Amino acid sequence: MSAMIEVRGLSVVFDGFRAIDGIDLTVEQGELRFLIGPNGAGKTTLIDVITGLTRPTTGEVVFDGRSLVGLREHQIVRLGVGRTFQTSVVFEELTVLENLDLAASFRQPLWSLARRRRGVSDAVAGALEITELGPLADRPAGVLSHGQRQWLEIGMLLTQGPKLLLLDEPVAGMSKDERERTGELMTSVARDHTVIVIEHDMEFLRRYASQVTVLHEGRVLIEGSVDQIRDDPRVQEVYLGRKPSDAVGKQS
Numbered sequence: 001m002s003a004m005i006e007v008r009g010l011s012v013v014f015d016g017f018r019a020i021d022g023i024d025l026t027v028e029q030g031e032l033r034f035l036i037g038p039n040g041a042g043k044t045t046l047i048d049v050i051t052g053l054t055r056p057t058t059g060e061v062v063f064d065g066r067s068l069v070g071l072r073e074h075q076i077v078r079l080g081v082g083r084t085f086q087t088s089v090v091f092e093e094l095t096v097l098e099n100l101d102l103a104a105s106f107r108q109p110l111w112s113l114a115r116r117r118r119g120v121s122d123a124v125a126g127a128l129e130i131t132e133l134g135p136l137a138d139r140p141a142g143v144l145s146h147g148q149r150q151w152l153e154i155g156m157l158l159t160q161g162p163k164l165l166l167l168d169e170p171v172a173g174m175s176k177d178e179r180e181r182t183g184e185l186m187t188s189v190a191r192d193h194t195v196i197v198i199e200h201d202m203e204f205l206r207r208y209a210s211q212v213t214v215l216h217e218g219r220v221l222i223e224g225s226v227d228q229i230r231d232d233p234r235v236q237e238v239y240l241g242r243k244p245s246d247a248v249g250k251q252s
């Protein structure tokens with residue numbers, strides 16, 4: 001295995017405040033890695049740095065053997081890094097299909113857009129299939145449920161042929177059924193992509209996570225399997241501040 005993304009000695013200082021304070025993180029090709037940590041731990045900031053939204057104060061980010069520091073957001077997308085945000089970015093008036101088409105067009109050369117395309121491209125068809133949104137293809141995105149909207153966003157990323165997907169709290173606010181469907185979608189996406197998922201829901205982690213990285217106050221507190229992090233007293237202390245038994249949802 002080789003590293004898909006390597007973060008070394010990363011720090012981000014906002015007006016004297018260290019949001020990221022010396023993070024080293026390696027995620028191998030084909031991994032489905034979960035990133036957890038209390039509010040303000042630096043999870044979103046870490047993704048912001050990888051995707052070029054925030055410049056690191058110090059440190060290096062190497063994606064697929066190439067440094068990303070200093071590149072613009074669209075350059076990083078074109079290299080194969082896709083992300084979702086904590087808030088939705090779909091166009092509500094456009095249909096599911098149109099949203100996917102628009103996302104897909106982002107990586108195509110201009111000449112191919114100028115040619116009239118007939119039918120649905122392979123990338124869009126693939127995204128409709130994996131997200132199971134095919135039956136809703138002609139509905140405006142505005143009528144989708146919260147869960148369906150998240151799946152559409154993941155589908156939109158997939159049309160751009162990313163190697164790495166960064167998902168920021170994709171199951172927040174979802175119903176139980178939607179969470180389950182999202183876990184299955186992530187698992188199938190991770191078959192041929194590297195995926196980093198920020199998630200707080202411990203029930204969800206127990207079910208779908210293997211490797212977990214816990215961030216706290218801008219640092220990596222511990223990395224390991226769900227069982228390892230669940231049983232670690234440091235995690236219980238800082239992550240939820242509750243008793244070990246219910247801190248990370250341990251079942252008796």
Ligand SMILES: Nc1ncnc2c1ncn2[C@@H]1O[C@H](COP(=O)(O)OP(=O)(O)OP(=O)(O)O)[C@@H](O)[C@H]1O
Nearest residue numbers: 014015017019037038039040041042043044045046
């Ligand atoms: N642009 C910014 N300017 C100043 N401070 C910021 C900025 N972005 C983030 N921060 C601060 O950096 C810290 C880390 O924020 P971040 O959004 O990365 O946390 P998080 O782990 O994603 O938390 P949450 O679980 O609430 O989403 C927080 O204290 C936040 O207030």
Ligand SMILES: [Mg+2]
Nearest residue numbers: 043044045086
């Ligand atoms: Mg966040």
